[in-house]
Amino acid sequence: MKSIKSRTTIGDLAAFLGVTKSTVSRALNDYPDISETTRLRVRKAASAMSYRPLSHAQAIKTGRVRSIGLVLQVSEHDGHRPFLADFLAGITQAASEQDWTLTIATAANVDDAVRLLNKLSEERKADGFILPRTYVNDLRIKALREQLIPFVLYGRTADIAECSWFDIAGEDAMVDAVERLYNLGHRRIAFLPGGEGYNYSVLRHEGYKVGLEKVGIEYDDRLVGNNAVNQEQGRRAADLLLHSRVPPTAIICSVDLAALGAYEAIEHAGLAVGKDISIISYDGIPEGAIVTPSLSTFAVNTRHAGERLTDLLIRRIRGEAAQELRELAQADFLDRQSHGPRTRTSKELAQLLETKSNYREENDE
Amino acid sequence: MKSIKSRTTIGDLAAFLGVTKSTVSRALNDYPDISETTRLRVRKAASAMSYRPLSHAQAIKTGRVRSIGLVLQVSEHDGHRPFLADFLAGITQAASEQDWTLTIATAANVDDAVRLLNKLSEERKADGFILPRTYVNDLRIKALREQLIPFVLYGRTADIAECSWFDIAGEDAMVDAVERLYNLGHRRIAFLPGGEGYNYSVLRHEGYKVGLEKVGIEYDDRLVGNNAVNQEQGRRAADLLLHSRVPPTAIICSVDLAALGAYEAIEHAGLAVGKDISIISYDGIPEGAIVTPSLSTFAVNTRHAGERLTDLLIRRIRGEAAQELRELAQADFLDRQSHGPRTRTSKELAQLLETKSNYREENDE
DNA sequence: AAAAATACCGAAACCGGTTTCGGCAATATC
DNA sequence: GATATTGCCGAAACCGGTTTCGGTATTTTT
Incomplete structure (x- = not known):
């Protein structure tokens, strides 16, 4: 595999044109001290002989590998x-x-x-x-x-x-989520933070707080679940929230996968996502479109x-x-089926959960 | 951003050691004509001065960019x-x-x-x-x-x-799928080919044929659906098969996404995946684990x-x-819920579909 | 018309490595 | 003891580009 076909080098091209390598190089790199005629002549010959400079040969002098x-x-x-x-x-x-x-x-x-x-x-x-x-x-x-x-x-x-950076304003999305849920009648809105240590997680949590402040709800530690970045963690975190003394009627998840876990917890408790408990999430993973109900979430491009x-x-x-x-x-909000008007108060939910839980204890394993 | 920090070159290293560049190069590249002592001396100095050769500088002579x-x-x-x-x-x-x-x-x-x-x-x-x-x-x-x-x-x-190649024997998986379904009582086993023009598609189709031959079922064109590589195409292809004169009791899909589409078609027809109609597929996409019933499929590592x-x-x-x-x-077979024993004959299915279809025509759009 | 500026390009250095060639000293061979 | 071999390393070419420097011919300025 050694003879990868002998490529045409800048030397070949220069020899063919009867000029020096430097002229060829400058012509191809648009140096100002090359006449238009020779620039064109070089360009034409280069494409005719299908010459293309080796990137690493360029890099050795320019210092850039592009x-x-x-x-x-x-x-x-x-x-x-x-x-x-x-x-x-x-x-x-x-x-x-x-x-x-x-x-x-x-x-x-x-x-x-x-x-x-x-x-x-x-x-x-x-x-x-x-x-x-x-x-x-x-x-x-x-x-x-x-x-x-x-x-x-x-x-x-x-x-x-x-630092230079590009980012999606996840914090704004969270503010928006709180407002949407508030406008649908929800007053006990829980929050599941994302991965610990990640900056996005802090920002989204911040956004959740700002959202609450905007609609006039006091921030309550007990409505903030454990960090959850996958389905299993989401399920557990949501489960804890559900079985607290005053369960939330809506949950905002920092991460779609956690939201899918929350689905499990809610369904296992005998409740319906989008009816009994609303969920709004963030990411826009494809699974969100195929689960039932489809996941309302902020999608990232x-x-x-x-x-x-x-x-x-x-x-x-x-x-x-x-x-x-x-x-x-x-982020773009995907207005789907996992959130809707509040149908029950937190207290009603708690009672309902109590009943179902007792029922399950009798019949389950 | 120009002074990316002046790196130590092979020249620096050579000068420091009081040897030539060539010695350093050969020492670092394990040439046989370098004594063990100098090799170690060079190695030590190199790591001490944190010297690392520029890959493109090497490439210019070796011709390899690694x-x-x-x-x-x-x-x-x-x-x-x-x-x-x-x-x-x-x-x-x-x-x-x-x-x-x-x-x-x-x-x-x-x-x-x-x-x-x-x-x-x-x-x-x-x-x-x-x-x-x-x-x-x-x-x-x-x-x-x-x-x-x-x-x-x-x-x-x-x-x-x-050509040199690595591949997964999708054809063997298809043979296996046919045999599994046959052993569960299925006799009318349909097949959805994958993307047209792709080689895997031909191989899996071939495997389907071989499988049929092994269990003694005659190959029937009418049980081969249209090419399907995504959910929508899968849905349509499965729909056509279902509403043919003699619908299949099992469908083998070349691609998981098509299988998910087949789910839709089957459910829309009022039937249950895994009970009324079995599905075995190929790929092992994560969605297969979260859909209901979970998708029996051949997973690729x-x-x-x-x-x-x-x-x-x-x-x-x-x-x-x-x-x-x-x-x-x-491929590894993931033995999940989308396939099972044949519960109905093809004829029974056809009648059932007829009934449900009439019912839908009356009540649907 | 002489001097200065400009346009254009060749010659050669250079980038940081690798590899060939050859030489010297030490060792082995006869 | 002379020669051949081996071990080890320096000198220099080389890879394929880019860039600096300088020189010539032409044009512009005075």
């Missing part, structure tokens, strides 16, 4: 997995428009991610990185900042100084996120100031 | 999307074990894919490619073969000469596929013969 890096953490909870294809499509499309490519690696955890980021940038497999799923306190950011490696965050973080992140990163690498490269977008 | 390429087609049907994360994890893990990376791009269609494959290999962004989702007649293969670019197929193809493909490709690039680099694995 590749953006992405390190995915696969072991963590999988809420965003369904979006991966869209995310990659967004990134690669935006990248290829500027003739860049995407280099990806997968890590098992944060330390591994930091290690890979360092390695990839030291070997110069990428000129900069997109950091998905930011933490409140993000070691990856620290590492890249120290090494002066360009990066852009998908999400925000506690210490945002000198992940492909668009990928596109914007890529554009921001390339501009960052080209030297624009990090402070100028920040964008915030909104 | 990167494998993957061009994804995102516009096509999404059956394999959920697996993408696993697939990438498998590839990148196997790649990083050998100190390689993954470069990916996304294409809108086959022609675009061919264009990207050519471009990526001409710019030498990748040393070889993994081609996912092979077609019976695959233009990508043709192009890469002509250019003598190393590649490995995920799947097989009509003209398999000089996509992560493992990624690992194997990567290993094969790297060996191919290093010069091993394509014929030696071929592997076939088996």
Whole structure:
């Protein structure tokens, strides 16, 4: 497999045209000191001989490989997995428009991610990185900042100084969710936070609080469930809320998968999602469309996120100031069947649950 | 962003050690003509000064960038999307074990894919490619073969000469499915083919035929539905089968998403999946676990596929013969709730459907 | 018409590695 | 003891581009 076909080099092209390599290079790179006629002549010959410069040969002098890096953490909870294809499509499309490519690696955890980021940038497999799923306190950011490696965050973080980022305003979505439920008559609205340590989780929790304040409901710790990022955790967290003294008539979930878990808890309690208890969630995973009732949720346009992140990163690498490269977008509410008017008060729910629970204790295992 | 921190070059290292660059290079690359003592001395100094060679600087002489390429087609049907994360994890893990990376791009269609494959290999962004989702007649293969670019197929193809590949034996799964259904009493077993033009589709269809032959059922065109690769197509194809003169008591689907569509058709006809009509499918998408009844299907270990493909490709690039680099694995049957003993004959089903259909015509829209 | 500026391109250095070639010293062979 | 071999490493070429520097011919300025 050694003779991958002898490619035409810049030397071949120069020899054919009777000029020097430097002329060819400058002609192809639009240097101002090349006449229009020779520029065209070179261009034509280049495409005729199907010449294309080796990216790594260019990189050795320019220092740029024209590749953006992405390190995915696969072991963590999988809420965003369904979006991966869209995310990659967004990134690669935006990248290829500027003739860049995407280099990806997968890590098992944060330390591994930091290690890979360092390695990839030291070997110069990428000129900069997109950091998905930011933490409140993000070691990856620290590492890249120290090494002066360009990066852009998908999400925000506690210490945002000198960072460029793109994010969806999950906090606004949560405010909206509270208001919608309030307008449907709900007064006891619970909240299931997302993954601990993640910045989005803090923001959505904040949004929940702001929403309550806006509609004039006092924040109540007992209505905030445990962190839940997958179905099992969602089920357990919702179960606890349901069997508290004053159960909620609506639950806002930070993550769709947790909402699907809440479905289980509610159904297992003999109640109906969307009738007895309303649910509004966030993410927009495809499963939300096929479950019954379909899940009311705030959907994220992940492909668009990928596109914007890529554009921001390339501009960052080209030297624009990090402070100028920040964008915030909104999630789209999918108005489906898992939420509706309040049908019962919290007290009625509690009694109903008591009855059903006793019934179950007699007949269950 | 220009001063990405002045890295230590091989020259720095050589100067520090009082040897030449060539000695350093050979020491780090385990050349036999370097004494053990200097090899260790160089190694130690290298890690002390945290020296890491620039991959593109190496590439210029070696001709290898140590990167494998993957061009994804995102516009096509999404059956394999959920697996993408696993697939990438498998590839990148196997790649990083050998100190390689993954470069990916996304294409809108086959022609675009061919264009990207050519471009990526001409710019030498990748040393070889993994081609996912092979077609019976695959233009990508043709192009890469002509250019003598190393590649490995995920799947097989009509003209398999000089190709190395990894695949799951979907045909064996289909044989197994037929036998399982036959043993449960089913005699009219329908089949929904997958995407037209894809090689897996032909193989699974072939397997269906072989299965029928094994249990002694004659192949019947009328039991083969239209190609279906998503929910909507699955619904329509199943609907047609159900309302034929002699409806099947079981349906084998080439693709899970089509099976979910068949669920809709069956339920809409007033029948119960797993009781009135059995379904066995193929893929193992996560939705299959949450639908009711849960989907009996043959699951593919996509992560493992990624690992194997990567290993094969790297060996191919290093010069091993394509014929030696071929592997076939088996899918795992997930024995769930969507199939069971035959409860009705085809005739009974037909009558039942007739009744319900009349009833619906009166009450529906 | 002489001087200065401009347009254009060649020569050569350079980027950071790898690899070939050759030389010297130490060891092995006869 | 002379020669051949081996072990080890330096010198320099090389990979395929980019970029700096400088020079010539032409045009503009005075």
